[in-house]
Amino acid sequence: MAELDASEFRSLIISVFPHLTGAVFRLAAKGWDSIAIDVDDTLIFKFPRNLTAERVLQKEAALLDVIRPSLSMAIPDMRIHDGPPVFSSHTKIEGEHLIAEDYDALGGSDRQHLAEDLARFYAELHVLDADRMRTAGAAAILPWQSPEAVRAKALPLLPPDITSFARAVVSDFEALSPDPYGNIYGFFGGHGWNMAFDHAQRRLNGIYDFADSGFGPLHQEFIYSNFISPDLTARIVSAYEILTGRRLDRRRIAILTGFHRLSELAEFADDPAYVEEMIRSVATWAAAARVG
Numbered sequence: 001m002a003e004l005d006a007s008e009f010r011s012l013i014i015s016v017f018p019h020l021t022g023a024v025f026r027l028a029a030k031g032w033d034s035i036a037i038d039v040d041d042t043l044i045f046k047f048p049r050n051l052t053a054e055r056v057l058q059k060e061a062a063l064l065d066v067i068r069p070s071l072s073m074a075i076p077d078m079r080i081h082d083g084p085p086v087f088s089s090h091t092k093i094e095g096e097h098l099i100a101e102d103y104d105a106l107g108g109s110d111r112q113h114l115a116e117d118l119a120r121f122y123a124e125l126h127v128l129d130a131d132r133m134r135t136a137g138a139a140a141i142l143p144w145q146s147p148e149a150v151r152a153k154a155l156p157l158l159p160p161d162i163t164s165f166a167r168a169v170v171s172d173f174e175a176l177s178p179d180p181y182g183n184i185y186g187f188f189g190g191h192g193w194n195m196a197f198d199h200a201q202r203r204l205n206g207i208y209d210f211a212d213s214g215f216g217p218l219h220q221e222f223i224y225s226n227f228i229s230p231d232l233t234a235r236i237v238s239a240y241e242i243l244t245g246r247r248l249d250r251r252r253i254a255i256l257t258g259f260h261r262l263s264e265l266a267e268f269a270d271d272p273a274y275v276e277e278m279i280r281s282v283a284t285w286a287a288a289a290r291v292g
Contacts, residue, residue: 009037013045016081017089033057033211038092044076046088054086059137060211061088066136067210070128073121074196074206093206095196102192102199103229110202115235117204118190122221122236123243126184130215133185141188141216144263147174154266157279162286169258176255179217181246187213188220191227219249223257227281230288254289261285 010025020039028038033053034046048054061078068075076090103111145153147170158166189212196206222240225233237248265278 009035009045009047012047012083012085012087013037013039042092044090044092048086056211057086057088060213062136063133063138063210063213066132067125067128071121071124073117073124073204075210076206076208093196093208095198095205098192098195098197098204098228100192100228102197103232106202111232112235113202114204115232116239118225118232119236119239119243121207122186122190122240125186126218126221126244128185130185133215138185138214140183141186141212141214141220144260145266150259150262150266152266153269154262154282157265157269157275158282159279162283165286165290166258166262166282169255169262172255173259176252179219179252180249181218183215184218184221185213185215186218186221188216188224189213190221190224217256218246219252220256220260222248222253223260226257226285226288258282258285258289 013025014021020043023040026038028036028044033056034048037045037047039045046057048057058080061080064076064078068077074093076093078088078090080086080088106114150170151167155163155166155170187207187210189209190207194207194209195204196208197203198205222233222237225236233253234250237250237253240246241248261278261282265275265282268274268278
């Protein structure tokens with residue numbers, strides 16, 4: 001699939017959807033698992049890169065079918081086309097990514113509305129029946145790098161001024177007891193690159209990419225919004241507590257956030273295409289955490 005160019009994607013889509021012959025096709029994203037094609041800014045087609053990605057895509061579609069009726073938030077209505085090659089289609093949820101600079105430009109009421117929408121999304125997701133989700137294909141989320149791997153591969157790459165801070169995060173992570181709420185089915189991808197945010201209306205229209213969803217520790221669900229802003233995470237956590245009655249441990253969330261950044265750095269330590277980006281990610285979090 002990696003060898004296909006834009007014209008070949010177009011041909012494959014039109015062979016199933018001949019009414020799109022006159023449509024505008026553009027590359028929407030090159031993800032880890034799939035290549036996404038945007039058609040007329042109204043449809044998204046995803047083409048898995050390999051057989052493993054194909055299975056992930058089919059699982060995602062099955063999970064979305066179970067999840068969708070239970071959520072207030074819009075999520076993709078994905079359909080699988082058996083091909084060959086196998087690919088998916090869904091109506092595009094209007095909106096763009098939400099990154100730190102976008103969030104910083106929002107006023108207080110818009111920030112709060114966003115946080116409440118996300119808290120409701122998590123609250124509704126976390127009460128889904130575990131057995132039903134397993135039957136649909138949900139499994140344990142992927143593990144992080146071990147503390148030993150982080151110490152060996154990530155810490156030596158960090159600037160001296162944050163190495164001691166990072167070392168303390170690793171030790172704090174090792175000392176954590178199991179999550180007091182155990183494992184839940186969650187999204188585990190609540191960063192701004194999976195959001196369809198309407199910047200004109202300052203509203204979140206929907207969430208997509210459930211490929212990494214699965215069973216994991218409840219507190220871990222709340223670390224990914226820190227890629228947007230720690231302020232957003234704090235607001236989400238407070239709103240979630242009101243909705244669910246659960247009391248969340250903010251220190252645990254902070255430790256998990258830091259260790260996750262270090263784990264990603266350890267994972268990509270030998271990859272020149274991503275290692276500098278991962279170092280910046282750790283440094284950004286360290287600066288925010290020490291200010292906070």
